[in-house]
Amino acid sequence: MDILTYNFFQNALIIGILASIACGIIGPFVVAKRISFLGGSIAHSSFGGIGLAYFLGFNPLIGAIIFSILSALGIGAVSKKFKNKEDAIIGAMWSLGMAIGLVFIYLTPGYSADLFSYLFGNILMTSSADIILAIILNIIIIISVLAFYRWFTAIIFDEEFAEVTNIAVFPVYLFLLCLVALTIVILIRIVGVILVIALLTLPAATAQTFNKTFPKIILWSILFGCLFTTTGIFLSYYLNLPSGPMIIFTAVFVYVGFLIKDKI
Amino acid sequence: MSDQIITLKNLSFAYQKENNILEDINLEVFGNDFLGVIGPNGGGKTTLLKIILGLLKPDQGDVIVFDKKPKEARDLIGYVPQFLEIDLDCPVSVLDIVLMGILSRKKIFQKYDDQDFELAKEVLNFVDLWNLRDKQIGKLSGGQRQRVYIARALIRKPKLLILDEPTASIDEKSERDFWELLKEINKNSAIIIVSHDTGVVFKNVNKIACLNKNLYCHNAGEITQEVLDKTYKCDIEILGHGLPHRVLKRH
Numbered sequence: 001m002d003i004l005t006y007n008f009f010q011n012a013l014i015i016g017i018l019a020s021i022a023c024g025i026i027g028p029f030v031v032a033k034r035i036s037f038l039g040g041s042i043a044h045s046s047f048g049g050i051g052l053a054y055f056l057g058f059n060p061l062i063g064a065i066i067f068s069i070l071s072a073l074g075i076g077a078v079s080k081k082f083k084n085k086e087d088a089i090i091g092a093m094w095s096l097g098m099a100i101g102l103v104f105i106y107l108t109p110g111y112s113a114d115l116f117s118y119l120f121g122n123i124l125m126t127s128s129a130d131i132i133l134a135i136i137l138n139i140i141i142i143i144s145v146l147a148f149y150r151w152f153t154a155i156i157f158d159e160e161f162a163e164v165t166n167i168a169v170f171p172v173y174l175f176l177l178c179l180v181a182l183t184i185v186i187l188i189r190i191v192g193v194i195l196v197i198a199l200l201t202l203p204a205a206t207a208q209t210f211n212k213t214f215p216k217i218i219l220w221s222i223l224f225g226c227l228f229t230t231t232g233i234f235l236s237y238y239l240n241l242p243s244g245p246m247i248i249f250t251a252v253f254v255y256v257g258f259l260i261k262d263k264i
Numbered sequence: 265m266s267d268q269i270i271t272l273k274n275l276s277f278a279y280q281k282e283n284n285i286l287e288d289i290n291l292e293v294f295g296n297d298f299l300g301v302i303g304p305n306g307g308g309k310t311t312l313l314k315i316i317l318g319l320l321k322p323d324q325g326d327v328i329v330f331d332k333k334p335k336e337a338r339d340l341i342g343y344v345p346q347f348l349e350i351d352l353d354c355p356v357s358v359l360d361i362v363l364m365g366i367l368s369r370k371k372i373f374q375k376y377d378d379q380d381f382e383l384a385k386e387v388l389n390f391v392d393l394w395n396l397r398d399k400q401i402g403k404l405s406g407g408q409r410q411r412v413y414i415a416r417a418l419i420r421k422p423k424l425l426i427l428d429e430p431t432a433s434i435d436e437k438s439e440r441d442f443w444e445l446l447k448e449i450n451k452n453s454a455i456i457i458v459s460h461d462t463g464v465v466f467k468n469v470n471k472i473a474c475l476n477k478n479l480y481c482h483n484a485g486e487i488t489q490e491v492l493d494k495t496y497k498c499d500i501e502i503l504g505h506g507l508p509h510r511v512l513k514r515h
Contacts, residue, residue, distance in 0.1 A: 028355070032351075032353070032354050032355060034351075146373070147372040147373050148372060150363075150364075150367055150370070151367065151372075153356055153360065153364075154364045154367050156354060157350070157351070157354045157356050157360075157361065157364065157401075158345065158350055158364070160319070160345055161343060161345055161364070161416070162364070162367075162368075163319060164317045164318070164319065164338055164341070164343045165338065165343075165364075165365065165367065165368045165420070166335070166338050166339070166368045167367060167368045208353075208355060211355065212355050212357070212400035212403075213355050213356065213357055213360070213400065214355050214356065217355055
């Protein structure tokens with residue numbers, strides 16, 4: 001266990017836990033509302049912001065925040081306007097963000113060595129700036145959910161009823177999507193743009209197999225998130241394989257285990 | 265209690281241009297009415313409700329609900345939607361759902377207080393579900409779920425209860441209890457119920473509206489042979505296929 005004394009490894013564990021808190025809180029809403037693919041779309045759109053940040057030379061995660069929030073609002077607004085085309089719109093935004101990102105990176109001189117880490121994550125490269133950013137985003141997420149928890153559950157359970165009781169359904173939904181976007185930004189450090197959906201949804205989906213109310217599911221999602229990321233980091237270190245996939249393997253393995261247990 | 269609470273005047277609505285789903289609708293509902301809206305699928309029943317609830321705007325005509333525009337009258341209305349559309353996996357308890365009925369009266373960060381829980385207890389006792397309050401919604405039977413949605417509407421202390429196809433997917437015993445419950449509610453509030461189950465509606469309501477693009481209204485309380493003939497005529501026009509005969513036999 002000498003490894004625990006290394007700074008990079010401590011950072012990895014810390015960001016893993018911070019990410020678990022964020023996705024543990026937001027993931028259950030995403031799963032219950034069945035918008036994982038909307039989350040995937042937001043994640044891939046944020047790659048456009050990462051590319052832009054490379055091109056202009058600022059912190060890629062800031063670029064990711066801007067693009068993910070814009071795409072969350074965009075998808076939310078456009079899919080309300082064209083309800084029956086929501087699926088196609090989500091797909092379009094998904095690819096559009098990636099395309100923008102790739103163009104900017106092509107235009108940026110020199111080889112971007114750690115670009116790969118934004119696509120697939122590299123938790124072992126976590127800096128203290130990443131940790132501070134994750135803490136700030138977590139605080140925003142926690143306060144927002146404390147304030148709007150019952151509004152989120154109400155629009156998730158029955159949008160139409162919420163509407164006829166004069167709840168501002170659409171603004172609340174957009175706000176939820178923005179929180180999904182912020183969560184995704186934290187997760188990008190850990191598993192990268194491509195693998196985000198799994199970490200956003202699997203802790204919650206696993207927790208939902210044996211819990212039936214939001215508060216319990218949120219609590220268990222956070223615990224599962226910590227389990228997945230920590231186990232993944234150790235596996236990554238000992239097997240000398242990339243951390244993102246190790247975390248996803250752990251998450252899928254445990255989730256499938258609970259699914260099977262649930263069916264028996 | 266017998267004030268006029270809904271007035272629809274010369275109302276028309278189309279989802280696609282020049283293809284009216286509602287045409288020249290006139291309707292008056294009073295404070296103690298128990299109105300059944302019947303008609304074939306696609307006849308515009310749900311659309312009519314959505315207009316009264318302010319979810320859709322009519323292309324022509326006036327809607328006045330409690331002397332206000334529909335959206336402004338929502339605080340006086342309890343709504344029980346078609347519950348087939350609700351996700352049964354959603355991790356919320358019966359009590360959570362019932363409290364959603366009064367969520368719009370809360371500010372952000374504001375928790376439900378003792379008074380709210382008292383209200384919830386009162387309506388859940390009324391629909392006989394207080395002992396199931398902590399159950400997740402998917403664990404209940406169809407009849408129980410429906411009573412949850414009624415409780416969620418009643419916690420708002422509505423002056424008008426609107427139900428959309430509430431008898432779909434519940435068994436016969438639950439259905440009988442359900443109509444008893446509605447009669448009880450009708451003592452304090454007007455009710456509009458939409459259903460394609462003509463026969464049962466006829467037995468329980470005091471006013472019938474037959475809707476298939478056009479609307480014809482009848483007082484069920486005075487269903488004499490003469491009125492039945494009139495209804496029958498309208499039914500034949502509206503339902504077209506066999507149903508009216510069943511209605512006639514039952515009376």
